[in-house]
Amino acid sequence: MKIIVCVKQVPDTAATMSVDNGVISWGDAPLIINPWDEYAVEAALNLVADQGGDVTALCLGKEGETEAIKHALAMGADSAVMVSDPALKGADNLAVSKVLAAAIDKIGDADLVLFGQQSVDTDTGLLPIQVARNLGWPSLTLVSKFESLDPAGNKIQVLRTMEEGGQVVDSSLPAVVSITKDYGEPRYPSFMGIRKASRAEYPVWSLADLGIEPPSAAVSWPEVREPESKEIVTEIIEGDTPEEKAKNLVQKLIAEKVL
Amino acid sequence: MTKKILAYIDHFHGKVQPASWECLGVAAAMAGDTGGEAAALVLGEGVKELAESAFQYGADQVFLGDDPILKDFRPEPLADMVKKAAEEYQPDVILFPTTTRARTLAGMASVDLDSGVMVDVIALDWSGDEIVATRPIYAGKLLAKLVCSSTPQIITIRTRAFDKPEPDPARSGTITTLEVGLDSGEVPTSIASIQEKEAGVSLTDASIIVSGGRGVALNPNLEAPVDLDEEAAEIWKAQQGFALVKELADVLGAAVGASRAAVDAGYIEYDHQVGQTGKVVTPDLYVACGISGAIQHLAGMRSSKVIVAINKDPDAPIFNFARFGVVGDMHAILPPLTAELKAYLKS
Ligand SMILES: Cc1cc2nc3c(=O)[nH]c(=O)nc-3n(C[C@H](O)[C@H](O)[C@H](O)COP(=O)(O)OP(=O)(O)OC[C@H]3O[C@@H](n4cnc5c(N)ncnc54)[C@H](O)[C@@H]3O)c2cc1C
Ligand SMILES: Nc1ncnc2c1ncn2[C@@H]1O[C@H](COP(=O)(O)O)[C@@H](O)[C@H]1O
Numbered sequence: 001m002k003i004i005v006c007v008k009q010v011p012d013t014a015a016t017m018s019v020d021n022g023v024i025s026w027g028d029a030p031l032i033i034n035p036w037d038e039y040a041v042e043a044a045l046n047l048v049a050d051q052g053g054d055v056t057a058l059c060l061g062k063e064g065e066t067e068a069i070k071h072a073l074a075m076g077a078d079s080a081v082m083v084s085d086p087a088l089k090g091a092d093n094l095a096v097s098k099v100l101a102a103a104i105d106k107i108g109d110a111d112l113v114l115f116g117q118q119s120v121d122t123d124t125g126l127l128p129i130q131v132a133r134n135l136g137w138p139s140l141t142l143v144s145k146f147e148s149l150d151p152a153g154n155k156i157q158v159l160r161t162m163e164e165g166g167q168v169v170d171s172s173l174p175a176v177v178s179i180t181k182d183y184g185e186p187r188y189p190s191f192m193g194i195r196k197a198s199r200a201e202y203p204v205w206s207l208a209d210l211g212i213e214p215p216s217a218a219v220s221w222p223e224v225r226e227p228e229s230k231e232i233v234t235e236i237i238e239g240d241t242p243e244e245k246a247k248n249l250v251q252k253l254i255a256e257k258v259l
Numbered sequence: 260m261t262k263k264i265l266a267y268i269d270h271f272h273g274k275v276q277p278a279s280w281e282c283l284g285v286a287a288a289m290a291g292d293t294g295g296e297a298a299a300l301v302l303g304e305g306v307k308e309l310a311e312s313a314f315q316y317g318a319d320q321v322f323l324g325d326d327p328i329l330k331d332f333r334p335e336p337l338a339d340m341v342k343k344a345a346e347e348y349q350p351d352v353i354l355f356p357t358t359t360r361a362r363t364l365a366g367m368a369s370v371d372l373d374s375g376v377m378v379d380v381i382a383l384d385w386s387g388d389e390i391v392a393t394r395p396i397y398a399g400k401l402l403a404k405l406v407c408s409s410t411p412q413i414i415t416i417r418t419r420a421f422d423k424p425e426p427d428p429a430r431s432g433t434i435t436t437l438e439v440g441l442d443s444g445e446v447p448t449s450i451a452s453i454q455e456k457e458a459g460v461s462l463t464d465a466s467i468i469v470s471g472g473r474g475v476a477l478n479p480n481l482e483a484p485v486d487l488d489e490e491a492a493e494i495w496k497a498q499q500g501f502a503l504v505k506e507l508a509d510v511l512g513a514a515v516g517a518s519r520a521a522v523d524a525g526y527i528e529y530d531h532q533v534g535q536t537g538k539v540v541t542p543d544l545y546v547a548c549g550i551s552g553a554i555q556h557l558a559g560m561r562s563s564k565v566i567v568a569i570n571k572d573p574d575a576p577i578f579n580f581a582r583f584g585v586v587g588d589m590h591a592i593l594p595p596l597t598a599e600l601k602a603y604l605k606s
Binding site for chain 2 (some may be wrong): 011013014015016017019024035036092093094097120121122123124125126129130133134137138139140141142147157161162163164165166167168169170171172175180181182185217218219220221222223224225226227232233234235236237242243245246247249250252253254256258259
């Protein structure tokens with residue numbers, strides 16, 4: 001079985017973000033694999049451990065944005081592909097989805113393409129859906145569990161989450177699946193894994209390598225800013241006993257008209 | 260410029276997601292200001308009544324796809340219908356609520372109609388030549404203004420970011436039925452079963468949220484039964500703590516939230532997690548009990564109108580973001596707080 005898992009490099013979630021002259025900055029915060037994507041890598045590794053096969057990590061990014069691929073390889077992915085092209089500057093989701101779909105085509109023969117739920121930087125959660133649609137494959141989003149998988153029979157059954165509960169879905173393969181956090185904790189890379197990943201070589205494909213024109217971007221971001229910092233005056237509720245504090249808090253909440 | 264707007268009404272077997280009406284409210288406002296028109300799109304099985312109710316919330320006309328094939332959430336046939344509706348109506352803008360289902364359909368529509376998507380938008384300005392959308396990025400640490408140069412513009416709006424329109428029973432209009440013409444053999448997925456959750460107040464829709472963190476398990480005056488091992492004892496204590504959180508939430512008609520630490524420790528299901536890798540919420544009132552206020556948690560709740568923090572550590576960072584702070588043991592404060600509020604809300 002062949003699984004491709006899409007991973008992205010992002011600034012650490014503990015970073016304080018700022019905007020200097022229109023340029024987004026995360027200070028000296030480290031760069032990491034998008035935390036949601038670790039769950040997707042974990043799922044991919046478990047599936048091939050069960051079924052046999054291999055896992056390829058796929059990342060689109062600027063040259064040098066290797067943190068996500070390195071981490072996926074260190075966790076145990078067998079190989080990786082990076083897609084990088086200066087023409088992708090300013091690409092929107094739809095454009096990126098077309099490029100990822102072309103890369104998945106070029107890698108070829110995938111039974112499953114796994115994604116994280118969403119990126120923690122742009123927070124769109126759209127790529128798994130758009131890539132699936134570009135490929136003409138079913139998109140199984142927000143999956144927390146694989147109920148069964150039969151690559152030979154081209155069948156998969158997954159549990160997908162919705163607001164009202166879970167839905168067990170049967171689907172044909174190949175398919176695109178995005179993984180939620182309640183799939184289960186991702187493993188830590190082993191020491192050996194980290195060493196292997198630091199030496200790993202993998203191809204970097206340009207748009208020409210993929211045989212596609214730079215897709216045009218419809219959505220642009222003319223302005224990014226820091227939100228106005230709300231003036232918060234914190235009032236500490238006084239009281240000698242918990243009961244008194246509770247009473248005083250309720251009086252304040254009534255006055256604040258939030259009940 | 261006149262705008263024709265198509266608003267997607269998301270529902271589960273006819274039970275509408277509240278954000279759908281907010282979405283239709285935006286569509287009607289945009290139509291009103293631009294001298295345009297708002298249409299609603301209702302897809303499902305046995306959803307004629309739902310389609311009728313869309314007029315009250317501002318639809319000038321409704322497109323209806325009613326067919327067994329559209330009963331359950333299967334994105335492929337639903338997306339085909341969205342495309343069909345767009346081709347028939349030729350909207351300038353398609354609005355979706357940012358629910359799990361509608362986000363999926365918005366993404367598929369962007370590919371099918373080859374147009375950009377602006378997702379999870381919290382503000383829209385249609386006064387100029389272009390529609391300018393505002394959306395939080397980096398879990399709300401930054402705000403971006405977006406514009407889209409393709410048509411139709413596909414926009415998903417964040418739950419509770421826009422007002423729910425007042426229903427006007429006097430409004431009516433025409434329903435256009437869309438030909439479904441799909442057979443189930445062409446659909447690549449089928450639904451084996453559905454596990455419906457107990458209906459509680461959902462985090463994203465809630466106007467009040469009471470959340471618990473690691474502190475729920477740290478009640479200094481509680482001894483776990485002796486036959487439990489260390490891990491089971493911790494979970495047991497956490498359950499007693501969360502019971503207090505739930506009692507307060509019930510009195511307030513609030514949803515129950517949690518920090519990641521509480522979720523990861525197994526105190527409560529992931530569904531309840533608030534924060535950067537959980538749900539981003541904007542209630543009128545957020546009560547954080549035994550939560551320290553890590554940046555990733557703050558990212559998910561700091562836009563709440565009023566934040567109350569209950570924490571035994573006077574230096575906990577959460578106090579810097581709270582309107583009201585109570586320093587003390589949450590297990591001692593929650594019961595009288597619940598009783599006080601119950602008495603007040605009854606009167
Ligand atoms: C990639 C990544 C993503 C993350 N995403 C999220 C996210 O989405 N949401 C999230 O919440 N976190 C997230 N985190 C985790 C975050 O960094 C914190 O670890 C977490 O929020 C801490 O939870 P907590 O406040 O419950 O626990 P702690 O930090 O342990 O705080 C417990 C608090 O309870 C107080 N307390 C203890 N006992 C009592 C008592 N009896 N009465 C009153 N107060 C008491 C303590 O004083 C303390 O302040 C993420 C981290 C990473 C690395
Ligand atoms: N540049 C990228 N390269 C590879 N995969 C990506 C990239 N950006 C996003 N993804 C994948 O798409 C998922 C959803 O991302 P998004 O739609 O950006 O929120 C992520 O969790 C990743 O699995």
